[in-house]
Amino acid sequence: MLALAGGPESRHDGRVMHGLRRLFRVVLPVGGALLGAGALSGCGASFESIYESEVRFEHCYRLDLEPRSAPTHRLFCWQEWLETYAVDQSRDRLEYAERRVLALRNGDISRPTLLIGGTPTRSGAFELPADTTVAPPSVVPAGTASQPVDAPQTCQTACSDALNACRSLCEGACDRCVEEYRDCSERCVKQPAPDEEEAPEKK
Structure with a gap:
């Protein structure tokens, strides 16, 4: 038998539907928020x-x-x-x-070469020495090998070459190249030259 409009059954059904709609409005946003957080x-x-x-x-x-x-x-x-x-x-x-x-x-x-902007590799030309009191290997031609070599200047040359290589690959984002160059230069300055070593005391 159909419930009359406005009768008790109709009012009861309306309250049930209203409660379900309120439940969906609460549960669905909370569930979506939990899924999004996960x-x-x-x-x-x-x-x-x-x-x-x-x-x-x-x-x-x-x-x-x-x-x-x-x-x-x-x-x-x-x-x-x-x-x-x-x-x-x-x-x-x-x-x-x-x-x-x-x-x-x-x-x-032995230590790897400081190569900025690429995969670290090793090279005998600019390889950092294991002993800080030993100057880096000379990069001058063989005919002038007898001439004294300034160790910090040789190290600075390696830093400059690394900076140029980094700038050629950075494609605009070159701030890191400059920072690495400064760190490299500071290491060169801190590295003592051979003539700065203290002579052994005579007994």
């Missing part, structure tokens, strides 16, 4: 892990260039990066870290 937290964790990985890679690379860093510390840094921070990193960084671990395990304590 999605953002997932993306945030991914971005955070990538950022930490990049920061750690730069730390290990700078540790490799630091003259006073022990080979065992450098080896541990690269091993930890490969085991913990290598997720979602580029293949060239993975291969570079693996090469550093292999070299340090085999007793190769």
